Amino acid sequence: MAVLCLCGPSGCGKTTVGRAVARGAGCDFLDADDLHPPANRRKMAEGTPLADADRAPWLRAVRREAAARAGAGRRVVLACSALKASYRRVLSGAAGADEEAEAEAAAGHSAAPAAAQSPSGGGGGATPVDIAFVLLNPPRPALEARVRAREAAGRHFMPAALLGSQLAALETGGAADWLLVIDDDRPPEAAAAAVLEAWLGPIRRGS
Numbered sequence: 001m002a003v004l005c006l007c008g009p010s011g012c013g014k015t016t017v018g019r020a021v022a023r024g025a026g027c028d029f030l031d032a033d034d035l036h037p038p039a040n041r042r043k044m045a046e047g048t049p050l051a052d053a054d055r056a057p058w059l060r061a062v063r064r065e066a067a068a069r070a071g072a073g074r075r076v077v078l079a080c081s082a083l084k085a086s087y088r089r090v091l092s093g094a095a096g097a098d099e100e101a102e103a104e105a106a107a108g109h110s111a112a113p114a115a116a117q118s119p120s121g122g123g124g125g126a127t128p129v130d131i132a133f134v135l136l137n138p139p140r141p142a143l144e145a146r147v148r149a150r151e152a153a154g155r156h157f158m159p160a161a162l163l164g165s166q167l168a169a170l171e172t173g174g175a176a177d178w179l180l181v182i183d184d185d186r187p188p189e190a191a192a193a194a195v196l197e198a199w200l201g202p203i204r205r206g207s
Ligand SMILES: Nc1ncnc2c1ncn2[C@@H]1O[C@H](COP(=O)(O)OP(=O)(O)O)[C@@H](O)[C@H]1O
Pocket: 008, 009, 010, 011, 012, 013, 014, 015, 016, 017, 079, 146, 147, 150, 185, 186, 187, 188, 191
């Protein structure tokens, strides 16, 4: 898979583990948080969870960026919450154009201008992406401690109070949905090693 997406709720370690995996793989790291439009960031900072309609154009932009890099022959580690199965379908390009256009319309955007603004192109239809998903889903007390510490240190725009809504939105699906699920509280280096092995171990061993 060209793109490995680390998914999960706020504080699960997408950025920390993702950076370490990208270092180990010697590849790009893309943080979907960097592609949130200012309105989404404002909304979260004010303590309001994003709705599907807020996330739709953002997910499309994330997919276009990942697809552009993969299309240029680069491997990418992507950190993106992608809490619902439908969001993961958008990222993989499996969501139909109709489903996307509907979500765009609900968000008050049209698919065409959103695509035209993108340096990576892409239209109302989806560019398929060669992508695998990993779920980081540590126990809630660990998540709470991490997001509270991050908030207290003023290091992030996402308030700890939104964790409940993140967990409510999370669709963990079944084993077939994931290359790997890590649902314990192991240290980031151990998580990164397991992810790297699941992603590139077989390729590196030629198996
Ligand atoms: N596996 C882990 N064990 C302990 N702390 C972690 C772990 N992963 C991340 N952290 C810490 O938790 C906080 C949130 O991690 P971060 O990577 O920003 O999560 P996310 O990107 O999923 O919101 C950071 O302060 C980070 O240092």
